Amino acid sequence: MLFKKNQGPRASTPQPQANSRQEIAAHLRLADKYIRESKFAEAEDELDAVRATEPNNVYALALEERRQ
Known part of the structure; x- marks a missing residue:
């Protein structure tokens, strides 16, 4: 049996792709505005839109607190 090289720590939730991160950042900037x-x-x-991709995004949660 062959072992794969260590591919880094495994996260319990999938990490967003680079394009998705850019979209999330754009949504957060607009929400702040x-x-x-x-x-x-x-x-x-x-x-x-942010919560649909990342339900526990800390920036979205912080903006939500500011909104209230």
């Missing part, structure tokens, strides 16, 4: 402009419905839409 909308919160500053008091456009809370739009901010919620952006945060929902």
